[in-house]
Amino acid sequence: MRLLDLEGFEVPxxxxxxxxxxxxxxxxxxxxxxxxxxxxxxxxxxxxxRSNYSYKEIATKLYITINTVKKHMKNIHTKRQAKMSYD
Known part of the structure; x- marks a missing residue:
């Protein structure tokens, strides 16, 4: 965020x-x-x-199963929860 000094401008x-x-x-x-x-x-x-890919799209892009994506996401959410409760 920047504060602009607009007093010197004569036009909007x-x-x-x-x-x-x-x-x-x-x-x-x-x-x-x-x-x-x-x-x-x-x-x-x-x-x-975070780039708004669906689980299916992630699986396709990374050549893994949807269940593998779900397992990784479960691990990620567990790590996030642990970190948030620790902070």
Missing amino acids: CLLVTIENQYESVKNVALTEVKKFDLTRREAEIWFLY
């Missing part, structure tokens, strides 16, 4: 901020991977999940 101004949504999601996911101490595979799955 519009500030437009462009955000790369892919990079934003990636940065958030990477922070969470470190915070929750996820494995490499959990990190792959978490990134896709």
